[in-house]
Amino acid sequence: MNDVFDAMAAQGAHRILMLNDTRSGLKAIIALDDVTLGPACGGIRSQPYESFELALTDVAKLSQAMTLKCAIAGLDAGGGKTVVIDHPGMNRADAFRALGAYVQELGGLYHCAGDLGTSFEDLTHVAEKTSFCDLSGEDLGAATGVSVVNGIRACAALRGITDLASLKIAVQGAGLIGESVARAMAAHGAHIRVADVDAVRAAKLAADIGGEAVPADSVLMQDVDIVSPCAIGGVLTPEVVAGLKAWAVCGGANNQLGDASVADQLAARDIGYVPDFLASSGAVILGACRNIMKVDPQPFLAAVEVTARQVLEQSQDKGLSTVEIAKLIARSRIDDARTQRTKGG
Known part of the structure; x- marks a missing residue:
């Protein structure tokens, strides 16, 4: 035992x-x-x-990520x-x-x-x-697509880019979340490259949005502005990050980092990384707002962009990885709630 x-x-x-x-x-x-x-x-x-x-x-890892998602999104969950x-x-x-x-x-x-x-x-x-x-799986997946797009907006804004049509984005995964991100960014005029282990699925999505299907094993290494991992976790290994050509990473997959050292590696290369527990928070925002808090989720979804920009800016200012900054913000909210509860008792 x-x-x-x-x-x-x-x-x-x-x-x-x-x-x-x-x-x-x-x-x-x-x-x-x-x-x-x-x-x-x-x-x-x-x-x-x-x-x-x-x-x-x-x-354990997935539940810990959910705690961070809820806290940094401002949810009562x-x-x-x-x-x-x-x-x-x-x-x-x-x-x-x-x-x-x-x-x-x-x-x-x-x-x-x-x-x-x-x-x-x-x-x-x-x-x-x-x-x-x-x-409501489709609604939840679409909401995650919204939070990822808002994270992408923050990455662009940090570089003074307001016209999303100028961006080149590689989306890994053509499932519910990846498709939502690809379609939304294509609607803004961005140039999309998409890949999936199901090459036929990726090709169909690319054709639908006027994008380009690329091999699944090379999607993260594309010469683009932003890569968006929206499939499985653990894809950002030290080897992958060493070869990234993009200047930002923002995707909807959970636990994207292969290990903890990758966050520092991304920061050292000046690659803007929106932590996955923030970028992929759309589903839990929609679910918690609808089922627990009984409030409109739109302000919380919109706040992802504001929080993501805050995380990216503080990372640059303080010389810490975006993951460290985002965890500090999330845990501070939890600690404050515990303190208030103790005072109330």
Whole structure:
């Protein structure tokens, strides 16, 4: 048992629910990272994991990123996440129903939505058993596209660029978020290059927007102004960053940095990086505003540009990476809320 606690401590995880439903075969982990500002929000990720430790690492990092997203976006919400360990013995429909029942038992402390590997059908099974599941995947993906575009605006503004039509942008991923970013920037007249592991999908999107499809393995190395990682995480490795030709990075993928050193490497190369937990905050902004705060999400989406510019400017002024600056802003808001709560008690 100590091994479990040691593994949690190693990942900075302090509130973990391990779910094992023998009838359906559900094996899942829910991480509630921080609920200081409000109920935890975060999607359900489904994929095979080679070990419990890898699943724990994933859910812990993702839930921590959600805490930062909510805090820096000014939301009255905290960070959470679920990983479902996909395996041959799982009855998928029953497993997601069982997960929904567990979420419902939390009584609104955790609000879930979709994520990588979880289909709309999976979510409908979750929603059969809980009222705390957001089924509006397309809306959430489009909202993330809006927050990424607002981050791109901030990058351009820092260079004195007001005409987005002058930008050349390489978008990695032609899924819901990547497509939203590509279409929005193309509508502004920007020159778009897009790539996806599904080359046919990328080619179709490029044709629709008057852009160019490029190979998936070279999209981040394109000679463009801004690269926008909107697919999987961990793509910004030291080797990739060393070869970047772009002067800014702003995308909707979670956990884009291959390791912590990459943030400093980007700063050292004077590449403006909008931290992923800010750039990709659109979905949680929409979900939290609609389901928890009951307010108009538009002011929060618009504020992403303001915050991104603040992060980029402070990074230059203080000689710190944008990730450090953004984390300071987010954690300061959480600390202030804790202080106020203590005074109120």
